[in-house]
Amino acid sequence: MKSYRIAVIAGDGIGKEVVPEGVRVLEAAGRKFGIGFKWDEFPWSCEYRLKHGRMMPEDGLAAIRAHDAVFFGACGFPGVPDHVSLWELLIPMRRGFDLYVNLRPVRLMPGIQSPLAGRKQGDIDFWVVRENTEGEYSSIGGRIFEGTERETVVQQSTFTRAGTDRILKYAFELAKSRPKKHLTSATKSNGFSITMPYWDERVRAMAARYPEVKTDQYHIDILTAHFVQHPDWFDVVVGSNLFGDILSDLGPACTGTIGIAPSGNINPERKFPSV
Structure with missing residues (x-):
């Protein structure tokens, strides 16, 4: 055994x-x-x-x-x-433990009623892949002049090519393994004018290596609306630490409850225990 x-x-x-x-x-x-x-x-x-x-x-x-x-x-x-x-x-x-993949299934389960009108089992079935170790959730920054009119707070987002590419590769491999072969990227390049255009560039570069996978992208604000209105559009959705965090709760909420939605903090190379 x-x-x-x-x-x-x-x-x-x-x-x-x-x-x-x-x-x-x-x-x-x-x-x-x-x-x-x-x-x-x-x-x-x-x-x-x-x-x-x-x-x-x-x-x-x-x-x-x-x-x-x-x-x-x-x-x-x-x-x-x-x-x-x-x-x-x-x-x-x-x-x-370098658990750079946060993975959460979004699936409408038998016996659970979706808050979205008319949705039934099989209508909602996709994955949210979240970058889990860098991005917006950075410990780089600080606070100065505390308690004065000059009080200043800075927290830096950090996107590395290694960190961005490995989460995108994981997401594309997952999409490649599924029947729909469809990947959606969450972005906000019209607001974050440096980090998100870079994210979009890396998505395009990775997409070129997976021609069999259909790729699209949405700004995070309209993407949340599409999660509610059109959850059947999605197959694998990949996002940065912040965007993936939001989407991985919103998605299961559309299936009726986040209470039965498991999530994994994963080191795909198995160098460390996953959580």
């Missing part, structure tokens, strides 16, 4: 409810298909931070680095600012 060692981090809020049930489901699936699991639980959370002053120990990443995967629930709870809880727990895992 093949066995996997899984680090379990229930985290906060709903995570404490759904992760134990998820473990039960995986155990049942394992018994059916001959897969074993060894579960190592870690209490890292906002509650942990209130007791220890940090979301996880200093050697936290080292403690889970050798696991096959991390089963993570949720992060964030009243009493700890959201930007603190996220940047002390989930972001270190994403960057420390």
Whole structure:
């Protein structure tokens, strides 16, 4: 029997409810298909931070680095600012383990009613691929002249060719493997006049390597409208960290609930455990 060692981090809020049930489901699936699991639980959370002053120990990443995967629930709870809880727990895992793909399916499931009129099972079935380690969610920046009229706040978006190309390659490969062979890029090059034109250039360059994949792009504002009005248009949607974050919640909401939409923080090369 093949066995996997899984680090379990229930985290906060709903995570404490759904992760134990998820473990039960995986155990049942394992018994059916001959897969074993060894579960190592870690209490890292906002509650942990209130007791220890940090979301996880200093050697936290080292403690889970050798696991096959991390089963993570949720992060964030009243009493700890959201930007603190996220940047002390989930972001270190994403960057420390180079989990550059955030992948979320958007699918209208049996028994779930979409808030969109007339939609039925099979009408909504696509993937959102989000760049997960750079882009708009940068730690480059700062605040000066705090509390004065000159107070200034700067946070820099960072797009690298390596980071942009690898997420686009993953998205194009996914689109290539699907029957529709259709990729949509989220952009906003009429607003972000440097980073988004660069993103668009890299999309075109990558598209040239996948002539069998139909490629289109929309500015993020109208793209959100199309998600609501025409979710059947989409197959694989790829976006930067910020745009992918927004779309990966909006898409499942169009299927009735984000509560049953899983997501993966993935290192495709398997150099580190995915979350």
